[in-house]
Amino acid sequence: MSKPGQPKSKDTSTEEKIIGAARKVFMQKGYAATRTRDIAEEAGINLALLNYYFRSKEKLFEQIMLEKFRQLFSVIFPIVNDDALTLDEKIETLVENYISLLIENPELPLFVLSEIRVNPERFKVTLQIPDLLRNSSLVRQMREKRPNVEPVHFITSLLGMTLFPFVAKPVLFSDHPGFNSLMEERKTLIVKWVKAMMQA
């Protein structure tokens, strides 16, 4: 009996079923509250298969977490480092793309933040985000426009206005029917407001 290092990449449907189920259950209940049996059941497979494909709950979780982490941050870096974009264009693109992403994945930010919170050490490595931002084109442009204000304040406000409604959704917008259209109309508002902030 041999373990599947890279299982032949032929019929990945079983592996995909497990990943899909893991995504769903982990995202819903978080790592600690998730039982591997829940995932197996959701995937419609035997519990042992989960360990056959992914060695352990933790390994499986790491894949999901990495995927979600990337989803959450891949929006930012291509934009904040694109020297071809003006400051205003960066703001517009960032808000537009982020809110579109979050409308599709509303639970994304709170999931990632929650898991990092509970287990900060494990993700210390992945987190050079402060550095990545510090050296970005965006920060340079902000510093140039407003030398007397720490760029991190602008960025935090921009991200706060954009992400916070999704983070606080269960509290501030619990089962609010028009939430998505509210977020759509929020796109233009945030852009306008951030620009106003940078003039003020």
Next chain:
Amino acid sequence: MSKPGQPKSKDTSTEEKIIGAARKVFMQKGYAATRTRDIAEEAGINLALLNYYFRSKEKLFEQIMLEKFRQLFSVIFPIVNDDALTLDEKIETLVENYISLLIENPELPLFVLSEIRVNPERFKVTLQIPDLLRNSSLVRQMREKRPNVEPVHFITSLLGMTLFPFVAKPVLFSDHPGFNSLMEERKTLIVKWVKAMMQA
């Protein structure tokens, strides 16, 4: 052998020790990842005592959660409903008080949001917050000043700028030494910026 319905209220130090330990461990690891043994050890008491005083892990958690929930929202409601305050005064007081609270309890918002996220049904009852806000003096004043903008957008932006840095702290400010003074200086910025937003 009788259970302590309301244990005489004499020497509460044991009960307080348990509560204190529970506060610490629950806040750090979240409900699901917390072992009642961790709490007992942290409190320096026998595991059975925990159940003697609080019947169950869940009951104990509910107390902590209620306390934290109140901490997080008790700042808001006295202010947003104080008809004696102008709109500008409300904004100033809200930001000032909130950031001060959060500097003292940085983990507060992410803890509450995380637990609600994992177990939304349990806290459905406590959550008339959207309604409480909708009927507030603050919303009335905002609607009066800017009839064409949904007040919820202003409020979300205000809260986002204020709360988000603490929610995203582990990612955006991991072990940032000057975080607290950054938040102090942020008080005046947010106030200025929100006012600018409402003019824009």
Next chain:
DNA sequence: ACAAAAATTAATCATTTGATTAAAATATTT
């Protein structure tokens, strides 16, 4: 000081849970 009540502990239970094993079923190769 003594009895009753309350607080505390050590030992133990019953379940849950992540993981493994050994066998069976299915697919692949020759």
Next chain:
DNA sequence: AAATATTTTAATCAAATGATTAATTTTTGT
């Protein structure tokens, strides 16, 4: 078709975990 490798399953394990019990210690009321 036979042999080999891969995938899947049922059964089981060992550890962890929330909770209880029964006994012991401490406190309180008289």
